[in-house]
Amino acid sequence: MNVAFVARVALIVSVAAFLAAPSIFEPLLRSLAPEGAPVIYRHANLAELTALHLGLTALALAASALVGVILAISVTQPWGREFLPLSRSLANAGQTFPPVAVLAIAVPAVGFGAEPTLIALIIYGILPVFENALAGLGRAPARALEAADACGMTRAQRLRKVELPLALPAILAGLRLAAISGVATATIGSAVAARTLGEVVFAGLASNNLAYVVQGAGLIAALAILISDALLAMERKAAEAFPV
Amino acid sequence: MIAIERLSKRYGETAAVADVSLEIAEGESLAIVGSSGSGKSTLLKTINRLVEPSAGRVVVDGEDVSTVAPHLLRRRIGYVMQGAGLFPHRTAFENISTTPRLLRWEEPRIRARVDELLTLLGLDPATYGPRKPHELSGGEQQRVGVARALAAEPRVLLMDEPFGALDPAVRAKAQVDLAALRKRLGLTIVLVTHDMDEAARLGDRIAVMHRGRLLQQGTPAEIFSRPATPEVAALVASDDRPFRLLALGSVRDLVEPGSAAGDPVAVEATLRGALGALLWSRRDAAPVVGAGGEALGIVTLKRLIEAGAEPKA
Amino acid sequence: MTAIEASAAAGSSTFDRLGLLAAGVAISGLALGPFATLKPNRILDGAPVSLFAALSPPVAAAVMLLAAAAAIVVALRTPALLRLLAGLAVAAALLIALGTAPSHLVARDDMLARIGPGWGFWLAFLAFALVASDAIVRLRLRPLMRVAALALVLAGAGALFASGALDDLSLLKEYAPRAQAFWSEARTHLLLSFGSVAAALTLGVPLGLACHFSPRFEGPALGFLTAIQTIPSIALFALLIAPLGWLAANLPSASAVGISGVGIAPAFVALTLYALLPVVAGVASALASTPRDAVEAARASGMTERQALLLVKAPLAAPRLLASLRVTLVQTIGLATVAALIGAGGFGTFVFQGMGQTAIDLVLLGAVPTVALAFAASVALDAAAEAAAR
Numbered sequence: 001m002n003v004a005f006v007a008r009v010a011l012i013v014s015v016a017a018f019l020a021a022p023s024i025f026e027p028l029l030r031s032l033a034p035e036g037a038p039v040i041y042r043h044a045n046l047a048e049l050t051a052l053h054l055g056l057t058a059l060a061l062a063a064s065a066l067v068g069v070i071l072a073i074s075v076t077q078p079w080g081r082e083f084l085p086l087s088r089s090l091a092n093a094g095q096t097f098p099p100v101a102v103l104a105i106a107v108p109a110v111g112f113g114a115e116p117t118l119i120a121l122i123i124y125g126i127l128p129v130f131e132n133a134l135a136g137l138g139r140a141p142a143r144a145l146e147a148a149d150a151c152g153m154t155r156a157q158r159l160r161k162v163e164l165p166l167a168l169p170a171i172l173a174g175l176r177l178a179a180i181s182g183v184a185t186a187t188i189g190s191a192v193a194a195r196t197l198g199e200v201v202f203a204g205l206a207s208n209n210l211a212y213v214v215q216g217a218g219l220i221a222a223l224a225i226l227i228s229d230a231l232l233a234m235e236r237k238a239a240e241a242f243p244v
Numbered sequence: 245m246i247a248i249e250r251l252s253k254r255y256g257e258t259a260a261v262a263d264v265s266l267e268i269a270e271g272e273s274l275a276i277v278g279s280s281g282s283g284k285s286t287l288l289k290t291i292n293r294l295v296e297p298s299a300g301r302v303v304v305d306g307e308d309v310s311t312v313a314p315h316l317l318r319r320r321i322g323y324v325m326q327g328a329g330l331f332p333h334r335t336a337f338e339n340i341s342t343t344p345r346l347l348r349w350e351e352p353r354i355r356a357r358v359d360e361l362l363t364l365l366g367l368d369p370a371t372y373g374p375r376k377p378h379e380l381s382g383g384e385q386q387r388v389g390v391a392r393a394l395a396a397e398p399r400v401l402l403m404d405e406p407f408g409a410l411d412p413a414v415r416a417k418a419q420v421d422l423a424a425l426r427k428r429l430g431l432t433i434v435l436v437t438h439d440m441d442e443a444a445r446l447g448d449r450i451a452v453m454h455r456g457r458l459l460q461q462g463t464p465a466e467i468f469s470r471p472a473t474p475e476v477a478a479l480v481a482s483d484d485r486p487f488r489l490l491a492l493g494s495v496r497d498l499v500e501p502g503s504a505a506g507d508p509v510a511v512e513a514t515l516r517g518a519l520g521a522l523l524w525s526r527r528d529a530a531p532v533v534g535a536g537g538e539a540l541g542i543v544t545l546k547r548l549i550e551a552g553a554e555p556k557a
Numbered sequence: 558m559t560a561i562e563a564s565a566a567a568g569s570s571t572f573d574r575l576g577l578l579a580a581g582v583a584i585s586g587l588a589l590g591p592f593a594t595l596k597p598n599r600i601l602d603g604a605p606v607s608l609f610a611a612l613s614p615p616v617a618a619a620v621m622l623l624a625a626a627a628a629i630v631v632a633l634r635t636p637a638l639l640r641l642l643a644g645l646a647v648a649a650a651l652l653i654a655l656g657t658a659p660s661h662l663v664a665r666d667d668m669l670a671r672i673g674p675g676w677g678f679w680l681a682f683l684a685f686a687l688v689a690s691d692a693i694v695r696l697r698l699r700p701l702m703r704v705a706a707l708a709l710v711l712a713g714a715g716a717l718f719a720s721g722a723l724d725d726l727s728l729l730k731e732y733a734p735r736a737q738a739f740w741s742e743a744r745t746h747l748l749l750s751f752g753s754v755a756a757a758l759t760l761g762v763p764l765g766l767a768c769h770f771s772p773r774f775e776g777p778a779l780g781f782l783t784a785i786q787t788i789p790s791i792a793l794f795a796l797l798i799a800p801l802g803w804l805a806a807n808l809p810s811a812s813a814v815g816i817s818g819v820g821i822a823p824a825f826v827a828l829t830l831y832a833l834l835p836v837v838a839g840v841a842s843a844l845a846s847t848p849r850d851a852v853e854a855a856r857a858s859g860m861t862e863r864q865a866l867l868l869v870k871a872p873l874a875a876p877r878l879l880a881s882l883r884v885t886l887v888q889t890i891g892l893a894t895v896a897a898l899i900g901a902g903g904f905g906t907f908v909f910q911g912m913g914q915t916a917i918d919l920v921l922l923g924a925v926p927t928v929a930l931a932f933a934a935s936v937a938l939d940a941a942a943e944a945a946a947r
Contacts, residue, residue, distance in 0.1 A: 086575055086687070086691055089694060095887060096932045096935055098927055098928070098931070099891070100894045100909075101927065104908050104911060104917075104920040104923075104924060107915065143326075146325060146329060147325065147329035147389075147392075150294060151318065151392070152316065152317075152346050161331075162331055162333075166333055184789030187792065188791055192912060201795050205898065210798060210802070213795045214795070214799060216792070220789050224788055224789055225784055225787050228787045241333065242332075243332055243333065
């Protein structure tokens with residue numbers, strides 16, 4: 001049993017314990033809170049906020065995965081190939097756009113709440129999925145593609161049976177990057193009144209209560225690390241199953 | 245079985261294949277030889293429509309291939325390429341079962357067919373079936389590639405430099421295996437290679453291509469002994485041309501009555517082998533024996549040397 | 558399909574598919590969409606104003622004619638240089654025309670009304686900007702020329718803003734009262750982003766070298782930095798407040814050099830930590846990717862390990878290193894906006910103020926320069942990486 005595994009289990013256990021009974025941790029955080037101020041965030045249920053945070057991220061992730069992969073497939077097909085260089089430079093330019101800006105610009109369009117956050121999450125998640133899917137689709141060896149044609153596969157069959165399986169590890173890598181930035185953007189979503197764990201951090205910053213800040217930020221950091229870990233494990237599994 | 249009629253393929257201004265006509269009879273094996281850029285691979289790929297011709301047509305089994313949907317056509321024609329081109333994410337079994345699956349064969353039939361082919365190619369199905377391509381050697385990958393091409397019981401097999409990526413020893417074995425396989429399955433084979441020896445070993449006939457044109461077609465002996473153009477001559481010309489020629493003939497062609505001392509040579513041996521045996525043992529003649537060891541006559545050094553000389557015009 | 562085949566197939570058409578799409582989007586945007594939005598004040602919702610309503614008839618006609626002519630140029634197969642000029646000309650003309658809209662639409666004494674671009678304007682502007690950037694790709698400019706082109710476009714945009722032609726637009730109305738704050742936040746943003754990347758380079762290059770020479774160190778080091786990078790920025794900023802606050806309270810020398818719990822210090826430290834992973838991993842992988850033969854040849858010709866590193870591996874690794882530096886810098890410039898949340902300043906200040914006041918123009922005042930800065934840094938470092946690869 002190695003250190004990383006133990007650390008991971010410890011992290012999962014402490015997150016679960018904290019969400020189930022935050023008061024246990026009160027002595028630990030006491031010194032960070034100002035005199036007489038509450039230590040544990042009680043304006044909302046932390047477990048509920050965590051669930052909302054994860055739900056928002058997962059919903060957006062599903063949407064960006066769908067759009068990103070479909071886009072990547074489109075520009076690698078004969079009829080869409082002309083748009084490949086353009087979509088590449090668009091994706092590059094898109095990455096220079098900070099997520100906060102996307103979030104801010106979505107507000108006037110749809111108002112405050114979860115919607116602008118969802119939009120920003122989806123838009124920002126498409127980029128890494130698209131880029132990685134593109135790299136993954138290019139990963140299939142030319143000979144294997146020729147063999148697929150020569151065996152009598154139709155285009156759709158070749159895509160489904162050869163190109164997409166070989167691209168899966170790369171697509172998952174893109175999904176992981178999208179998930180990491182998604183957890184972060186969802187946090188900032190609290191600034192536009194989306195209900196996520198960011199709320200706890202913002203409340204702490206506003207009232208100068210470091211205990212709030214630390215419990216909010218700690219939970220978010222732990223979630224991000226665990227999600228990234230899980231996706232990384234899936235990615236490795238996929239790379240093993242579909243080697244090049 | 246296959247007729248290529250006045251076929252051309254142009255890429256922009258350059259003609260990769262220019263007005264080539266060829267016929268391949270049922271059960272025959274044709275080797276297309278040429279240097280790189282001669283258009284030989286392009287020509288091969290027009291047969292299963294991996295390449296669409298600019299002019300002319302290909303007829304397989306009485307049917308113009310341009311009237312068949314490409315993917316359906318290809319399910320009927322086996323295709324082996326250089327370096328095998330296996331799907332890296334699929335096991336040997338899954339690779340071989342590709343086309344039968346596309347044809348929706350029943351599962352037991354697929355299993356039986358894959359096991360049969362693996363066995364035929366000298367790979368134990370239980371050991372090699374579950375392996376991924378990266379767990380196989382180059383020669384094993386190549387054999388799986390051949391098995392995949394043969395899986396749907398095609399009558400035509402196209403091979404594009406099939407043994408190009410193999411080292412010489414493995415390559416020689418692969419060539420012998422292919423010859424045996426062909427005999428057993430009665431396949432019609434079109435094989436592309438840049439190696440004249442390989443062409444002579446595997447082709448009943450050889451077609452020589454140069455810069456998109458078909459320069460000459462004929463049996464290996466015809467090509468070696470009477471090259472039609474300087475380009476063909478350059479392809480076959482070398483110091484060991486006599487030995488190549490001798491390697492094509494068997495002792496049966498030169499047996500004459502008489503008796504001689506020393507170790508006998510087999511009647512099925514190549515003339516090249518017989519010459520080697522005589523040179524090594526400093527003899528002018530050797531006894532020839534049949535498969536059962538019965539004496540059939542002798543073969544002489546003089547006749548062997550004549551057989552290796554340039555034919556008189 | 559081979560390249561020759563593709564060009565042969567493409568040559569048969571007189572239309573450029575990308576150009577056709579862009580021209581269609583631009584023209585329908587101008588004809589159907591609102592060219593401008595008119596807001597009674599900076600917070601209320603805007604009303605859409607069409608091209609011919611927003612501009613005086615001669616200006617509107619000129620814009621429409623120019624856009625139509627340029628649309629024809631880009632929709633057909635035309636030389637890349639012509640497409641570039643057409644794209645830039647229309648983009649500039651659209652901006653200048655928009656600049657005339659306020660005086661046409663709003664009474665001179667109405668100080669509250671705001672005129673900004675409508676989505677029709679945005680469609681046309683982005684479509685032509687896209688054509689221009691696509692033309693630059695097609696021109697296959699050398700790295701130095703690309704940087705020069707970027708400088709030219711930036712100088713042109715700067716001159717346009719300085720000329721006062723756009724002063725009546727809502728974005729610049731947000732800028733005018735904040736001019737001083739804008740430039741001081743700009744300095745902070747530059748300090749935060751470039752400073753932290755510089756710090757990450759100073760720390761990261763030796764760490765990367767250590768990873769390169771000691772695989773036992775590489776695993777844990779990269780693992781730790783990867784975990785750091787996984788933590789959302791706001792969480793990392795926030796988590797650093799406590800330890801840095803403690804330092805400031807307990808170490809007089811720390812607070813003397815300006816370290817405190819909130820403000821620049823935690824932001825700077827967090828951004829540096831984020832930038833460390835790409836730098837360290839970049840150095841290690843760039844060095845690992847140097848061809849084995851070249852390194853062996855260097856040793857065989859009698860170089861010491863140090864000479865081989867400096868004379869052979871470093872030059873060979875430079876392009877990849879610069880490429881990873883590009884990603885780092887772009888990412889850091891974007892992340893620095895979040896630092897405003899913990900009082901560090903930077904362009905993010907305007908973004909979050911704007912969000913709080915629902916004043917979209919104020920948000921853009923922070924977002925637009927951030928994007929421009931990131932884009933410029935990306936182009937410049939991309940060119941540097943390509944130059945190093947030659």
